[in-house]
Every structure is written in C-alpha cells, then in structure tokens.
Amino acid sequence: MLKQLYIKNFTLIDELDMEFHSGFSVITGETGAGKSIILGAIGLLLGQRADSKSVKMGTDRCVIEAHFDLSRYQMEDFFEQNEIDFDADDTIIRRELTAAGKSRAFINDTPVALTMLKELGERLVDVHSQHQNLLLNKQDFQLSVVDVIANDAKELDDYATTYARYQELKKEEQRLREEIEQGRQSVDFMQFQYDELSSARLSDGEQEELEQRSETMSHSEDIKSALYEAETALLGDENGLVSNLKHAVSALQGIERVYPDVAELAERMNSCYIELKDAADEVSAKLETVDFDPAELDTVNDRLDRIYALQKKYKVDTVAALLAIQDDLERKLSNIENSDEALAELERQVAAAQKAVQSKADVLTKKRQKAAQEIEKQMQSRLVPLGMPHVRFQIVIEQEPLGRSGQDKVSFLFSANTSTPLQPVAQVASGGEIARVMLSLKAMISGAVKLPTIIFDEIDTGVSGKIAEQMAQIMAEMGRCDRQVISITHLPQIAALGTTHYKVYKEETPQGTTSHMQMLTPNERITEIAQMLSGSDVSDAAIQNAKELLKL
Template sequence: MLKHLYIKNYTLIEELDIEFCKGFSVITGETGAGKSIILGAIGLLLGQRADSKAIKAGSDKCVIEAHFDLSRYAMDDFFVQNDIEQDAEDTILRRELTASGKSRAFINDTPVALSLMKELGESLVDVHSQHQNLLLNKQDFQLEVVDIIARDSADLEAYQKSYAAYQEAEQNLRTLEKEIEQSRREADFLQFQYDELSAAKLNAGEQQKLEDQSETMSHAEEIKQALYDAENYFDGEEGGALSLLRNATSSLHSIGRVFASSEELAERVNSCYIELKDVAAEVNSLLSKVDFDPAELDAVNARLDRIYELQKKYHVTTVEELLELEEQIGKKLSNIENSDENIAEQRKKLAELQDKCQQLADKLSSKRVKAAREVEKQMRERLVPLGMPNVRFEVALTKEQLGRNGQDKVSFLFSANTSTVLQPVSQVASGGEIARVMLALKAMISGAVKLPTIIFDEIDTGVSGKIAEQMAQIMHEMGQQDRQVISITHLPQIAALGAHHYKVYKEETANGTVSHMQKLSSDERVTEIAQMLSGSDVSDAAIANARQLLRL
C-alpha cells in the first residue's frame, strides 16, 4: 500500500509531504484545487512520460517520491531479477525532473529505466479515471477480465508459447516455399553453375601451390645457374669451401700432440664441414630436379587462368570460396529435387503445432466459458444494489481463428431493464451506468488480483444519493481485503464512508497560487462534508446532515 507521498515543485504544488493509511480513504476538494495534479504526480511514479513544463514556475527541478509497504505481497522476484535491493516494508519510487528536460527514475535509490519503473508501478497502483471507462470498448480488456476470473494465466502462457512456435513454423514454411519457387525458376542456371564448378575439379590449397610452381618454372634457368654456382663454391675443382675446411681440419690435427687447444678447434671446424657437406648434397639434389619444361609451365598457367576466370566470374578471391559456392548451389539443387518432400515435412510439422495450439486453445475456452458464467453472476449481484434491479449482463463468447490469446472473442452485453435488447455495454450504457459497471468489474477482479492500491478518480460521475452510497460501500469493502482504496470524489455520500479523509485546496501566496493537501480531523470532516452538501454557506441543517452521514 501507499504509505507516504512527497511532491516538491510540481505545477501548483510547492511542497507536499503526506502520509496515507490502509483501508478506504477519500480525497475531496473544489474543482481546480489540484486533485488532478496529485494524480499526475503519481502517474509519473507509474512510468508516465514527463514534461519539463510541469515543473513549478521559477524552479529548476521537481521531485516526486512515494513509499510503499509490500510486506503482504509476494514481489520478491521482481527485485531479485532486476538486481535491486528490497525492503518490503519500505519500497521507494522516485522521479526527478529538471528544467532542461532530463528525467531520472529510481527504485530504492537504484537508478532504473523508466520502463522498469512502469513495470513495477503497474503492480503497485491501479488508477481508475473517467477515461478508463473507454476500456469497455476494447475486447482485449474484456477478455482480460474473463481470464482473471478464470485464473488461467498458466494455461494462457503455455498456449502463447505454443502459438509462437506455430507462427515461427508457418513463417519457415512460407520462406521455404518462396525459396524453392525462386530456385525452380533458376534451376537451369543453377545447374549450369554447378556443372561448371564441378567440372573444374577444384581442390583446397591448390591455387597457392600452382602459383609457387609457376613462379619457380618461370625462373628455372636463373635458379639452376645459382644452384650450379653454389655447388662449385662448395666443392669446385679450383678449391671449394669443403676442400678448404678439410685442409683446415688436417692442419689443426697435425699440431694436436704439441698444442692441445687445436684439437677442440679441429672438432669445431669438422662439425662445420659436416653441416656444409650436407647443404652441398641438398643443393646438388635440387640442381638435378630443376628443369625447364615449357609444356608443363603452359599447363600450370592454363590451370591458374581457369581458376582466376572462375573467381572473377563468381566475384570471389579464393578456391575455398569457389568450393563453398559449389556446395551451396548443390544444396539448392538438392532442395529443388527434394522440394516436395521438404515442403511436406514442414507442413506436417506445422499441422502438429496447430493441433497442439488447438488443444491448448480448447482448454482455455473451456475455462473461459465457466469464468464467463461466474462474471455474469457476480456482475448481476454487484449491479443490483447499485440501482439496477432489472439489469442483465451477459458475457458473449464467440470463436475466431487462432490468435495470440487463443480463439475466443469476448463481448460484454448489457441492458439496464428487461425491455431492452442486450447490446455491447459501451454502446447502450449511460455515463452513470458505465461508471457503476466499471466499479463492479474492478471490485470483482480485485478479489482475484492482489493489487496493493486502487485509486478511483471521480468514478461517481453521473450518480448521486443512494446509488453513490452503495458505490462507496463497495469501495469500503474493497479496502477491507488487505487493499488500499482511495477515491477522489465530489459526493458527500462517498466522502462520508471513507475511513480517512484528505482535502485538497488552493491558496494565494506572494509567489502565486499554491495547492495543498491535508488529512482532516473528525471536526474538519464534518465541516467539509457540510460544505459539499450546502455550499460555502454552511447551515446547521447541513452540519446535522453531515454528522448523520458520518454516523457521529
């Protein structure tokens, strides 16, 4: 429930700091006193968009903060999932607006996205204003009411998951059919491409190997001459490196018996001789292999030219990409060849998912039919005391194609008397009747949904007298079920039944008009309700009437 509300520098409110109580509370005040401003501030805490023009003139920042006691409501998952510290007895929502247009949102002093504040706010407070009566025009709202009474959220979630899978399979089938149709139109061309690439008998890595081979063969004479020269340097007739190293080793060995250090040097030179001899042998081997064959070079270059031609044609740069393209085209041709089988398989999968959706939708429908009868029963029971003794209220359920919420279309049909044909409630109910219908709906669904705080903004429009008293009694009863109900009202019959009474009023100051809100004492309530009964000139009769309404 809402425990405390603090507003600073918001439109006509300079500073408001007020405590709220559990149960049924009422807020009264003259038109234009600022009741809608307070609702607007609460709306910002529920995630509504902010306008810097709402900041009080002359101020550069406004702050709106509310404290909630959620200890009786299981909301731990929200805070755990969003990594926000929680104090169930004191959950704080705060919005800050600056004149520059910046807006910041906080939950328990943790900065959060506005969407997250909206998600939490919608679980904390339900504000019912006159424009919300338009929900009776919307089938989604009417279906939601039936689902709440049916308590079918788990079944609806299971259906929606199944329906999402069905839609995905349906899209996959359409995509497959489109691709196959396109491929069939291109089949001859695809076959030509595949045959061309397949005939090339490409191998991964062959391009680099061929390019190296072409480069070597193109410079065969140069390479052969260099190898020949190297061979002569190693072991030529005029004294090569190997001969010189052998002589150096012999010279060092010859003095070994008189100069011991020369033996170590001789071994080192001998090691060089062995290594160099091995290199010379490899050079000789390479020399025998290098040969210039014009025909082989032409064949290598012809193969490279074909590879380059294919790469240019298919807009790629490597043989590997050509091989990948060949594989892709092969798959397309395979799909064309097996298209009927693939489509049949996909259609079978789609049919299976549709059957599953239908089964889950039928289960939902069954629960909704039972819930519809319960809604009809409860609505009649709630509307009769509200001045509609001959009311008829029917929940019409009709079948449609499977959709996101199942296959049921819901329409609330209404007649205030026995002689009028049942028609959609939004088309035939008067303003006062719609207000009573919405109150009855809210009272009914509030019993199924644990919502901490419900605010009714002038739901009494179009009613008076005994009916207003009955509406107040319903709101009072709603406030007894671990719920906080706040009614903004102009009717003394409703104001009198509030367990707590707040008044909003304006005051002219040196800084302009300022709105205030205060909780009324018992005597102040008598005066306020008497003024609501008789106007600014409060008579003794009005005082007595007010006391009677308050049962004092």
C-alpha cells in the same frame, strides 16, 4: 501498499511528503488544485514517459519517491529474477528527472531500465482514470477480464507456447512450398550451375596455393640466379665462406695446446662452421630443385583463370564462397527431388501442431465460458444496488480463427432497461452507467488479482446522491480486503466514507503558485465535506449534513 509519497520540484509542487494508510482513502480538492499533478507524479513512478517541462521552473531536477509495504503480496520472484535487493516491509522506487531531459529510475537504490520500472509498477498500483472507461470498447480488455476471473494464466502460457510452435511450422511449410515452386521453375538452370561448379572440383585453400606456385614459377630464373650466387659465396673453391671458415677453425685448433685461450673461440667458430655448412647444403639442394617448366606454369595459370572466372560469374571472392554456393544448390536440388516427401512430412507436423493448438484453445474456451457465467452473475448483483434494478449484463463468446490468445472473441452486452435490447456496453451505456460498470468490474477483478494499491480518478463522473454512496461502499469494501483503495473525488457522499481523507489545494506565494496536500483531521473533514456540499460559504445546515454523512 503505498506507505509514503515524496515529491520535490515537480510542476507546481515545491516539496510534498505524505504518508498513506491501508483501507479506503479519499483525495478531494477544487478543480485545478493539483490532484492531476500528484497522479502524474505517480504515473512517472509507474514507468510513464517523462517530460522535462515537468521539472518545476527555476530548478534543475525533480525527484519522486514512493515507499511500499509488500509483505502480503508474494513479489519476491520479481526481485530475484532481476537481481534486486528485496525488502518486503519497505520497497522503494524512485524517479529523477533533470531540466535537461535526462531521466533515471531506481528500485531499492538499484538503477533500472524504464521497462523494468513499468513491469514492477503494473504489479504495485492500478490507476483507473476516466479515459480507462474507453477500454470497455476494446475486445482485448474484455477478454482480459474474462481471463482474470477464469484464472487461466497457466493455460494461456501453454497455449501461447504451442501456438508459437504451430506458427513456426506453418511458416516453414510456406517457405518450403515457395522454394519448391521457385526451384521447379529454375531447376534446369540450377542443375547447370551445380554441374559447372561440381566439375571444377574446387577445394578450399586451393586458390592461395596456386597463386603462390604461379608467383614462384614466374620468377624461377631470378630465384635460381640468387641461389647460385649464394651457393658460390658459401662453397666457392677459393674464396668460399665455408672453406675459409673451416680453415680458420683448423688454425685455431692447431694452437690450442700452446695457447689455451683460443679453445672457446675455436669451439664457437666450429659451431658457426657446422651451421653455415648445413645452410650451404640446403641452398645447393634448393638450387637443384628449381627449374622453369613453361607447361606447368601454363597449367597453374589456366586453373587460376577458371577459378577467377567462376568467382566473377557468381560475384564472390573466395573458393570457400563458391563451395558454399555449390552446397546450397545441391541442397535445393535435393529438396526438389525429395520435395513431395519433405512437404508431406512438414504437412503432417503442421496438422499435429494445429490439433495440439486446437485442443489447448478448447480448454481455454471452456474455462472462459464458465468464467463468463460467473461474471454475469456478479455484475448483476453488483449493478442492481448501484441504481440499475433492471440491468442485464451478458457476455457473448464467439469463435474466430486461432490467434495469439485463443479462438474466442468476447463481447460485453448491456441493457439498463427491460425494453432496451442488449447491445455492446460502450455503445449504449451512459457516462454514469459506464462508471458503475467499470467500478463493478474493478471490484470483481481486484478479488482475483491481489494488487496492493488501486487508485480511482473521478470514477464517480455522472453519478450523485445515493448511487455515489453505493459506489463508495464498494470501494470501501475493496479497501477492507488486504488492499489499499484511493479515490480522487468531487462527491461528498464518497469522501465521507473514506477512512483517511486528504485535501489538495493551491497557494499563491511571492514565488508563484504552489500545490500542497495534507491529511485532514476529523474537524477539518467536517469543514471540507460541508464545503463540497454548499460551496465556500459553509452554512450550519451544511455542517450538520456533513456530520450526518460522516455518521458523527
């Protein structure tokens, strides 16, 4: 549950540091006092998009921080999966926004992406505002209510996995059908292309080797001349380097006995002689192998021309790319040749997958039908005390083509009177009736999903008197079931049933208008509820009435 909320420099709030308590709490205040600002701050903590205009004018950044007690809600898995430190007694989420528009989010002082903050926020707080009543017109919302009560999350996951596989197989089947059809229309051309490439007998790396051979043969005379000059310089009869070096070595070796200092020098020069003699022999060998053969050069260039022509035709730059095209053509031709067998096998897989999906969809349908009956009973028992003695609430589940959530189309039908036929709830219910329907749904859902904190933002719109008191009792009951319920209200009947009462108010200062929030003492509650009953001029009768509402 929410233990503490700290807000600094957010719109009209200079600084707010407020403790919250378990059970049913209420927040009151005049219209425009700043209740929506506090909700907006909480929304930022839950991952909503930020606007730099929210930063209080004249400041460079705002900070919103909340502390939660999660000791009873088994949320360790979220923190382990995201490698965030977990403190069940004091989980801290913080949002910072600068006037320049930069936003940062933290969970237990670990920087996180906004999507992660939103994921955690959805498990921490459910904010029900008036616009959420429009959800009653959304089929996916109605289906999600049924799924929550059906407790079919595991079955939904199993179905989703099977359905995704079924969709993949259907796409593969369609792709193969299109490929076969296109192939049959162009099989002759593909066969011609394949034969052309296949007959070329291409090999990877061939082009580079041929280009090098062509380059060498084209310059064979230059190569031979250079090798000849090198051989003459090394092995010439009179001035060859090899014979001169050999002569020098012999001369030094002849005086080693009488002049030992030249021994090392003679050895070094002899090593050079051996290396130089070996190099000279290699030059001679290469000279004998170099020979210009015009016919061979023509053969190499003809082969290169064919490769270049194929590359130009197929708009590629390498033999490897040509070979890839050849392989692809071979695969397509093989598919066409074996298309009937391949398509039949894929059709069999699709049929098996469809059967599996249908089976899992049927399991979902049965669970949803059972849950729908339970919801109808609960809604009947919850709505009658809320001033609708003749209410009828029915859930219709119709079959539709298999989709991501199964095969069920869910519709909530409603009638507040025996004479009015059942119709879609969003089309026939009044504002006050929709508020009561949504509160009943939320109360029912909260029993199935352990959300730590539920905030109702003026869910009492369109009701008053005893009905408002009944709605407050439902919220109070929700607050007694291991969760925290906070209601923002203008109705004294609801405010009086809160175990904790907060007031939001505005104050005019020399620096401008600021919003504040305070937890009311018992005496302050009496005054606040009396003002809600009679206005700013609090009468003795209003005070007495407030005490009666507070059961004092």
